[in-house]
Amino acid sequence: LASKIINRLHHFLIKKFDECWAPDDQNNTLAGELSFCDNLGNVKYIGPISRLERQENPELKYDIIVVLSGPEPQRTLLESLLFKQIENTAYKVYFVRGSNIPPLYNNKHKSVEVINVLNSETLNDKIEQSNIVICRSGYTSIMDLIKLQKKAILIPTPGQTEQEYLATFHHERGTFLSYTQKDFKLTTALKAADSFEWNFPKVNMEHYKLAIENLVETKLSGKL
Numbered sequence: 001l002a003s004k005i006i007n008r009l010h011h012f013l014i015k016k017f018d019e020c021w022a023p024d025d026q027n028n029t030l031a032g033e034l035s036f037c038d039n040l041g042n043v044k045y046i047g048p049i050s051r052l053e054r055q056e057n058p059e060l061k062y063d064i065i066v067v068l069s070g071p072e073p074q075r076t077l078l079e080s081l082l083f084k085q086i087e088n089t090a091y092k093v094y095f096v097r098g099s100n101i102p103p104l105y106n107n108k109h110k111s112v113e114v115i116n117v118l119n120s121e122t123l124n125d126k127i128e129q130s131n132i133v134i135c136r137s138g139y140t141s142i143m144d145l146i147k148l149q150k151k152a153i154l155i156p157t158p159g160q161t162e163q164e165y166l167a168t169f170h171h172e173r174g175t176f177l178s179y180t181q182k183d184f185k186l187t188t189a190l191k192a193a194d195s196f197e198w199n200f201p202k203v204n205m206e207h208y209k210l211a212i213e214n215l216v217e218t219k220l221s222g223k224l
Contacts, residue, residue: 014040021046021211023143025203030146031139032169034162047207050140050147051120058128062113063091064190065130067123068098069138070157075099078155078181082134085186086112094126124148132193137167137178146175149200153189154178174199 014020024035026045037043087109095114107114135141137154145152154176156163167178
């Protein structure tokens with residue numbers, strides 16, 4: 001019932017605009033049902049977007065990069081869970097905490113590099129230098145990973161239904177692996193990743209530029 005009420009409110013607000021841009025490909029969707037809309041004529045699909053850039057032959061420096069984000073206390077719970085499992089391995093890990101609040105642990109593991117936050121450029125470099133990513137299943141992260149065609153293990157934030165849906169959606173499509181937070185086991189996930197057939201969808205990440213050009217042309221011509 002709440003979902004239906006919210007959807008009607010969204011539709012009411014969207015109809016007030018000339019165009020509503022959806023960052024997805026209508027024919028090869030990355031968001032599944034989350035971007036589907038069959039009764040709003042002003043919705044325009046502009047293709048997925050990402051601030052990251054794929055690099056040519058990057059040097060691999062890390063086995064794993066962990067990129068944490070999202071609300072508390074779930075961010076801290078996942079951080080503690082992952083760090084406890086990582087410190088018992090010999091993997092070389094770059095651990096982005098996603099918080100400036102001091103951690104609850106002391107990092108004494110020489111092969112684990114921990115940092116609070118990163119800017120987009122450095123994050124881009126570190127992801128490209130890593131063999132596999134462990135992160136939440138937010139839509140922005142998914143678009144970034146698909147643009148980089150980077151193997152990833154998704155752990156949706158508990159209770160965030162859109163992240164849970166996206167994680168399951170892309171796991172079933174063969175794009176990424178996904179696990180719930182309460183059931184996550186690092187060794188199990190990495191073993192599954194070794195035999196997983198990664199199937200990255202081919203989508204145009206530059207299509208949004210055409211939407212911007214068309215909007216400017218329409219605006220200048222006085223048609224909008």
